[in-house]
Amino acid sequence: MSTDILSLKMGVTSSYLLRGTSGIVMIDTGMPDKMKLFVKKIRSLHILPHDIKLVILTHSHIDHAGSAKEIQELTGAQVMIHKSEKECLEKCEFYPVNGTGTWGRISKQIFFPFLKRIKYSAPRIDIETGDEDFPLSGFGIDGYVMHTPGHTPGSVSVILNTGEAFVGCMSHSGFPFRTTPGLPLYASDIEKLKLSWKKLFEKGVKIIFPGHGKPFPAGIIRKRLASPEV
Numbered sequence: 292m293s294t295d296i297l298s299l300k301m302g303v304t305s306s307y308l309l310r311g312t313s314g315i316v317m318i319d320t321g322m323p324d325k326m327k328l329f330v331k332k333i334r335s336l337h338i339l340p341h342d343i344k345l346v347i348l349t350h351s352h353i354d355h356a357g358s359a360k361e362i363q364e365l366t367g368a369q370v371m372i373h374k375s376e377k378e379c380l381e382k383c384e385f386y387p388v389n390g391t392g393t394w395g396r397i398s399k400q401i402f403f404p405f406l407k408r409i410k411y412s413a414p415r416i417d418i419e420t421g422d423e424d425f426p427l428s429g430f431g432i433d434g435y436v437m438h439t440p441g442h443t444p445g446s447v448s449v450i451l452n453t454g455e456a457f458v459g460c461m462s463h464s465g466f467p468f469r470t471t472p473g474l475p476l477y478a479s480d481i482e483k484l485k486l487s488w489k490k491l492f493e494k495g496v497k498i499i500f501p502g503h504g505k506p507f508p509a510g511i512i513r514k515r516l517a518s519p520e521v
């Protein structure tokens with residue numbers, strides 16, 4: 292079973308499409324009101340809306356789940372999220388996170404009031420994942436969803452058996468958050484987040500596809516976490 296990876300930049304959010312043997316799985320949807328961009332991008336990739344069978348939300352924050360309802364309506368895809376993000380998603384609430392460093396603490400004051408004012412609607416949740424790995428073989432993908440809490444309590448990562456990991460906001464790797472790949476600027480529990488990274492390394496992940504920014508080798512974070520200042 293081979294899986295093609297397509298990057299779909301949805302504004303500030305890095306979404307991804309995984310093309311498996313029975314359709315496409317989308318990871319994260321970007322901010323609200325991104326439908327024009329979404330339609331333009333999938334058209335340029337020669338993908339029909341109905342090819343997308345599943346949307347996995349790495350967590351409930353608006354920049355990942357904001358367009359999920361509209362994408363679900365257009366594609367007919369099922370939406371999957373971890374059970375502990377469900378309530379926030381249904382209420383379109385922003386789960387509180389702290390700055391993990393100075394820029395995180397400052398930028399939080401700039402970005403968050405703006406994010407909290409934006410109105411959007413929640414998608415229908417079709418699949419809730421739990422603490423156990425959720426295999427994606429039923430969607431023709433050689434991989435699984437793993438609970439990786441830390442950025443928020445119900446954050447998940449998608450891991451392919453070939454070593455690619457789609458980690459949402461377990462990492463920030465570009466504008467407007469960081470200039471280089473690294474840990475996220477915000478987390479509800481940074482110690483849990485570090486444990487989740489350990490879990491990912493134990494799975495043998497090689498390439499990290501972050502929720503913001505470009506992919507990078509897993510060794511960058513591994514080195515960072517091994518250094519005494521972290």
Ligand SMILES: [Zn+2]
Nearest residue numbers: 350352442460
């Ligand atoms: Zn987030």
Ligand SMILES: [Zn+2]
Nearest residue numbers: 352354460502
């Ligand atoms: Zn984000």
